[in-house]
Amino acid sequence: MSEQSQAEFDVIVVGGGPSGATAAYDLAMQGHKVMLLDRAGRIKPCGGAVPPRLLKDFDIPQSLLKAHAHSARIISPKDNRVDMPVGEGGYVGMVDRDEFDEWLRNRAAEAGAIRMTGTYEGIEQGDNNIATICYRTERNGEMQRVTTKAVIGADGARSKVARDSIKNADRVPCVFAYHEIVKVPEEHQEDYRDDRCDVYYQGHLSPDFYAWIFPHGKTASIGLGSANKGFPLRETTKLMREQTGLDGWETIRKEGAPIPLKPLKKWDNGKNVLVVGDAAGVVAPASGEGIYYAMAAGRMGAEAAMEYLKTANAKALAGARKKFMKQHGRVFWILGIMQYFWYSSDKRRERFVKMCDDPDVQRLTWEAYMHKELVKRDPLAHVKIFLKDTAHLLGIKSMEEEQVAKGG
Structure with a gap:
């Protein structure tokens, strides 16, 4: 033997x-x-977000989902807010x-x-x-x-x-992530919904990543990440909870760890x-x-x-x-470029959030998320997004924006 x-x-x-x-x-x-x-x-x-394809590919029961988010709200440095509905019966599962x-x-x-x-x-x-x-x-x-x-x-x-x-x-390379799981009161007046993910692109909350509030049914995940080792994650999470009015919600547990990117x-x-x-x-x-x-x-x-x-x-x-x-390599490459450019300053973050208001961007973003692949059909939409992306990056106004600026 x-x-x-x-x-x-x-x-x-x-x-x-x-x-x-x-x-x-x-x-x-x-x-x-x-x-x-x-x-x-x-x-x-x-944050616990999973796409519907995960449940299908790995035979995961719906009972493990604590919530179904049907939209994401993107918040800019100037507190401009863009709602991105998933559409077509889709959702982001939360575990x-x-x-x-x-x-x-x-x-x-x-x-x-x-x-x-x-x-x-x-x-x-x-x-x-x-x-x-x-x-x-x-x-x-x-x-x-x-x-x-x-x-x-x-x-x-x-x-x-x-x-x-x-x-x-x-x-x-890693992002250092930290979050707090909090209990959601049965009745509350705060701007929080149990079917929406809130994502904050604000430099004071994260200089190079983002902060989040994700629904988990009776609880919620409030956290942020940064590759800056000296960035005060706990203190900034406390600041975000005060900023959003969620500082009074009961904290169940606190966790932190590096996340490779x-x-x-x-x-x-x-x-x-x-x-x-x-x-x-x-x-x-x-x-x-x-x-x-x-x-x-x-x-x-x-x-x-x-x-x-x-x-x-x-x-x-x-x-x-x-x-x-x-x-998945191509998706990772594109997302890496996106993070490098759009997360580098509040000026660019502001433009990024504005770009997320575009219907083509929203549709292709959700389709790629739901199906975990770049959408190959509708190539003209990809061309449009590339041109818009480049214009936003360079600070060039679109024809529509020029018309609005001129009062047209």
Whole structure:
């Protein structure tokens, strides 16, 4: 019997968020022996927005949605407000990560994955590409060592699995996010709706990203992000709550963490380790959306791991990143450019919000969000948006604006 066949697990997944839990579930459903290792009490700060396609692609029940947002309200530095209705029966689903992530982990366990609670400490490489995962148990802190044929690191931004196995994995740029979950009063006079996402593009709330108020049914997420390490996230969230009149609402919990905004150039170690989700940097620039992309990367990671187990060819692991970037790389590139230009100053943020009032922009934005792909039909609309985008960026007034300015 070979040493590889003596490994205790086919795959050990480190991290039980949406990406890791999805990978563990898919692997277990295909009959592989899987261990899912996750830390206790971990809840990621997250607005909790998910598109309808996520429910369809990953067989998620509607019961996990705490709210359905049917519009977004964009607020500019000068407090100009643009409502963006989703339209055509669409919506943005809202989940609470503590409940959503646990449901995904339980589903993986029901499919056959072995759940373990503990803290990843390191990885040791042995003969015949057998890896040993070292972790401390949650109960008594004892060190445990478990062998596996493959490792999937899904342990979030600044992934320790990635740092231990992949060169330059610690250089991914991040936004530092912070939010507070608050209880929504049954009766209130504040300008808040349980079916609308409010997004603030105001430099004093975030110099390079945005702030948000997202409905979660009986609760709401109030938060913001910035890549500036010195930016006072907690103090500014307090300021935003005072600014919006929500400072009197009861605070249930507070959370903060880095969020990566650029996919790693390499997701595997060329041997037996692969990273997915936040560990691979798959959070969309500009929007910060990560749940759908994390689950998609987790599924692609599981597929790559299964191919590796089948063929013993380590090159199969690179297939996860290749497939993800083929499907979503162009969207990430466009959103990265958008964040670089539009979030750099209040003057540009003001123009960006004004551009969001355009019906073509709204329609194509929501279609891309709902279906998770660039809309290929109606190319003339894309041309119109590109021209409008360029005009706004350069401060050139459109013909319609010129007519309004002249009183026509």
